[in-house]
């Protein structure tokens with residue numbers, strides 16, 4: 001008889017979750033689906049199938065990742081074979097920057113591609129409406145690039161709110177925001193963001209924005225939770241640090257007999273953020289990290305101490321003037337960077 005080396009799936013009921021302000025439950029770990037331009041859409045889609053079969057229930061998608069059609073195909077197959085039902089899954093998608101004026105059309109296209117009748121979460125991917133072509137160099141600037149304009153963002157947000165009214169999305173949220181932008185949104189929104197997707201990993205902990213979200217019952221979702229070791233060259237600078245080689249993480253991992261990536265994911269969940277690691281080769285061990293015993297208070301404190309403020313996704317292509325540094329996108333002095 002042939003032996004299988006595939007480990008038994010994890011019982012999805014055992015995976016921790018975060019309770020949102022709406023009372024709904026967000027699975028505390030999800031699968032990212034951005035293949036960093038290097039992993040083909042069909043490979044990402046196959047990984048989604050295997051990941052769901054392995055126990056994942058939360059999939060982080062976006063129209064700009066260019067693979068929602070392929071992911072929709074495998075989701076339809078999983079439903080048809082009764083591996084999971086639609087209500088068992090949490091599916092996120094995002095409106096890309098060139099569709100801020102046509103949010104409804106963007107959502108409907110994602111639903112069509114994903115072959116779903118609703119999304120669990122729909123995010124405004126970036127607060128800037130600036131278009132740049134996929135895979136472009138970070139020096140690329142759009143001639144139409146604009147700074148953050150709150151009135152324009154609220155017009156986009158009102159379209160997001162209408163999608164909730166229409167029943168096409170269950171929750172709406174933000175991504176790549178800052179505290180001052182969030183303050184304005186909370187002041188003016190009819191429907192508040194349930195989640196904020198933000199870059200979060202041990203070397204980039206964003207304590208001020210993280211605490212702001214916690215205080216306002218906005219669930220942080222952590223992108224690049226492992227420090228995005230496979231990110232494209234355009235998103236690398238010489239100053240970037242490598243989370244998974246940090247001696248604090250590797251030492252905790254060695255003592256616990258687990259991988260440094262698993263420590264990063266366990267830390268994330270224990271801190272209160274939902275990591276969405278992308279992985280073709282390690283997704284089972286990543287899911288298992290959610291079930292590891294809690295890290296000790298001293299290990300949590302040690303990881304809190306390795307924050308290096310090392311932002312990896314700097315967003316240079318969204319800059320609206322030639323002589324700007326990428327920091328301007330992130331409102332470093334606590335006020336929105338003026339035009």
Ligand SMILES: NC(=O)c1ccc[n+]([C@@H]2O[C@H](COP(=O)([O-])OP(=O)(O)OC[C@H]3O[C@@H](n4cnc5c(N)ncnc54)[C@H](OP(=O)(O)O)[C@@H]3O)[C@@H](O)[C@H]2O)c1
Pocket residue numbers: 031032033034035060061125175176197198222223224225226227228229230231259261262276277278279280281282283285286313
């Ligand atoms: N909202 C936004 O603006 C935004 C921005 C960026 C990303 N995201 C989302 O966040 C997701 C995750 O971000 P990311 O993909 O940039 O970064 P990441 O999840 O931190 O890193 C992914 C990379 O880590 C490797 N990896 C995964 N598990 C590992 C493990 N246990 N040990 C060693 N290496 C491991 C993967 O390689 P293998 O495939 O070989 O495992 C892959 O190259 C994206 O896929 C996307 O869904 C959102």
